[in-house]
Amino acid sequence: MKKLHSLLLLPLLLAGCHSLLKKEELLSEAGFRTVTPASPAQTAHLESLPQGHIFPVIKHGETLFLLADAKQKSLFIGNQSQYQVYKQLRLKNQLSEDKLATKSLNADSSAEWNAWGGISSPLWSPDL
Numbered sequence: 001m002k003k004l005h006s007l008l009l010l011p012l013l014l015a016g017c018h019s020l021l022k023k024e025e026l027l028s029e030a031g032f033r034t035v036t037p038a039s040p041a042q043t044a045h046l047e048s049l050p051q052g053h054i055f056p057v058i059k060h061g062e063t064l065f066l067l068a069d070a071k072q073k074s075l076f077i078g079n080q081s082q083y084q085v086y087k088q089l090r091l092k093n094q095l096s097e098d099k100l101a102t103k104s105l106n107a108d109s110s111a112e113w114n115a116w117g118g119i120s121s122p123l124w125s126p127d128l
Contacts, residue, residue: 023052024076026093027067030086032078046070054083 028034037043049055049068057064065083067076078086 022093023054023067023090024069024072024074026089027054027076027078027086030078030089031082032065032067032076032086035075035077036073037075043070043073046073046075049075054086 037046046068047070049066049070051068051070054065054067057066063080065078065080065086068074069076
């Protein structure tokens with residue numbers, strides 16, 4: 001039973017890892033820089049930050065956006081304009097994924113309805 005639960009949770013864990021990697025790729029593409037901790041104190045601080053979520057920090061009057069990934073020992077840091085580019089890239093990426101999903105659903109649905117003779121068959125006639 002424990003193995004079954006592990007197998008059921010595996011796709012969820014992999015999806016979570018995949019989305020974090022995708023987020024990190026988009027951050028890099030937007031111009032965020034990656035910082036690796038250079039001391040045990042920095043590593044401890046990285047581990048204490050919210051993991052996998054972008055959050056704002058005000059430093060010297062400037063708003064910076066951070067994403068901490070203690071597993072990869074990385075801290076992504078970007079400014080306001082880089083964060084805006086990231087949001088645009090994320091939206092563009094989401095729209096591309098939605099188009100692919102819609103295309104797949106449309107392909108699946110047309111294949112299913114063809115089994116019924118298609119929309120133009122007598123089965124779909126309004127006279128029924």
